[in-house]
Amino acid sequence: MAATVLRLRFALLRNTLRAEPWRLVLLVVGVLWALLALPSVLSGAVWLSGQGVDVAHDVLVVAGTLLAVGWAVVPVVLPSLDDSLDVRRFATSGVPPHRLVPGLLLASLLGVPTAFTAMVCLAPVIVWGGPGTRPALVVAAVLAPVLAATCVVTSRVATGAVARALGARRAREAGLVLALVGVLALVAVVAGVGRLGLEGALERVPAVAEVLGWTPLAAGWAAPAALAAGDVPGAVGRGAVAVGSLAAAVLAWTRLMRLAVVRPPAQHGALRRRTDGVLPVVARVARGRWGGPGGVAATAVALRSLRSWTADPRYAAALLGSVAAPVLIVVLVATVVDTPAALPLGLAPFVAGSIGWGRHDDVAYDGSAFWLHVAARVPGWSDRLGRAVGVLVWAVPLVVVVGVGGALVAGRADLAAASVGAGLGVLGAGLGVSAVTSAALVYPVPAAGGDPYAAPPGSVGASLVAQLVSSVATAVVCAPVLVAYAFAVWRDARLGWVALAVGAVVGGAALACGVVLGGRVLDRGAVRLLTRLRS
């Protein structure tokens, strides 16, 4: 079975490379990057082999922990998994998921990041390659594949679990509680480190590494070190933790796969119910100035777009990646170390940019449901304006809060207005650019009800173009906003109000132009857009 799955993987790779030369470029760039990074890992390992056992243990354990956490977190924040070997595609073959596991595991090892990780996992072999640590060398060599496999399986379990959590309400609530506990724990750790100061914290590293070395995160890295230090029972125990946690992760993965086949993420749990969020609101709004047919349509589009943000896992995943993750990371980092003030001060424009820029896939997310807009010949500007308003109503307050908060965290309350201005300007620029690009360029995205962390096959080239064009255009449009902000930050904080005004004006103007221009593009090309969406 494993051989069949592997052959399938190679056939798929060959076909996608043939259909999408873009992927080959990506592959080559990835391989080059890995080759360039390898010497520094090698020389680090060689240096470490000359240090004492304690130092080597601490460095390896901390590095291993970071690697493991990275594999668990990065795929959730930057969804880019190839789903061509999604277990659900095997559902009709009648092969039980647990028989597919070995093959799928081997197949997912084939990749640049995985190959690089495997090399890094071999680093302990070099560290313990000295004459006095032969037994440790053997243990390190045996554990290296376990470490690499743990990383890969962890990433699959993490994305699988998050996808399920985003798809079901009850699981989402449980996930929220878990995430809250995790954040609180992190805050406690960070606050503790902050109290000690960086120097004090570094002194604690050996104690922390000692504990981490017994956890699934780094047990496999600590086991050879324990043996090198002469602690045979400790080495056996840590080795058992490493192997046991890989077994547990594989079990969890198998269970997730079985669940994915039996109850796909989008279709499990209770029926979802909502109170009417469209007509009553439109009736209230439309009694005012928005009486025209185009205004009614725009209001309806805005409300439908708002519903997507709360009920569609793909939008929830976008929120997680572009708002929750950056805010948390910056706030946590800023409370520990003396970060340059630019980091929290840059938070508002960054969050605003990734929200606005991310909307270039808005129409792609509609998929063929977009026919309803085409059949009704919704005026292009109504469609564009509605989608923009659906984001603005929550993003503007959010950017204001993040902007003020960022300035406060940076200890520069005098720059609060400038920070908010930069955020609003970038938000408007991003939404304006997306209003045009999403009407002109669509590419395959995860289908509604599908796994939000799976990139559909055949999407890389097209999405690269759309993302590149959107990024460059957004950068150009929001340049004046950022320049004004930079002046306020580095020259004179009294210019902050100017930065706020520039941000509001440029953002508003960019959005207005985007709505008009994108609307015209849509008026002319909506039918062709639909043709591409339905294929």
Next chain:
Amino acid sequence: MPPEPAVPALRLRGLGKRFGRTVAVDALDLDIPAGSFYGVVGPNGAGKTTTLSMATGLLEPDTGTVHVHGVDVWREPARAAALVGVLPDGLRLFDRLTGPELIAYAGLLRGLRPDVVAARRDDLVAALDLGGAGRTLVTDYSAGMTKKAALACALVHAPRLLVLDEPFEAVDPVSAAAIRGILRSFVAEGGTVVLSSHVMALVEATCDHVAVVAAGRVLAAGTVEEVSAGRGLDQRFVELLGGGAGPVELSWLRPSSG
């Protein structure tokens, strides 16, 4: 039946569409008289969906023209769109809305006043028996329920012409009877219905006109009596499709009816 006015409800002239090397629709001509209940039948892959997509402005034709009650669909799209209600086959819906929300959404997109939309939505929910689903999102609907919600979306702006692609697929018999009743009274009031199907019996029982389409062309068109020529539509269909399409092919047509 009222006397046929000179301007047909739907007039297709020289309609053509290719996908790569495949010719899906080949210079197709068809007149659908106003006030008719028109069935378009043909084997799978005959070009029915492509033709209906082009007729309703959802797919750009390579050649030819489409007129709805004399309005050119591709020259005056907004005017034509107001006259047509569409039920496409195989396209998604905004399934994060509830059924009633989706119906209201379709009406509002067409710029109808909210109070008008509210009244029509309530009528449609009652007529199509969508009330039981309450506040459930469309994504959790069954296939038949989804079809009914989509049909309501096609009706909400009170079009003069209804173009329905496989409207009875996946719909249970009770709902199918209700839908047929709604469509019949729509025709009785002077509206026009065009529906596609590959189920002959259904077309024979429901429609007064029929066109047989195969390989992107119209093989025969007219009243059901004219086309079947006293031999039953099934029999006639086999004859029109030629020797190759014997009873072996027809055997899959019947059991696939919903």
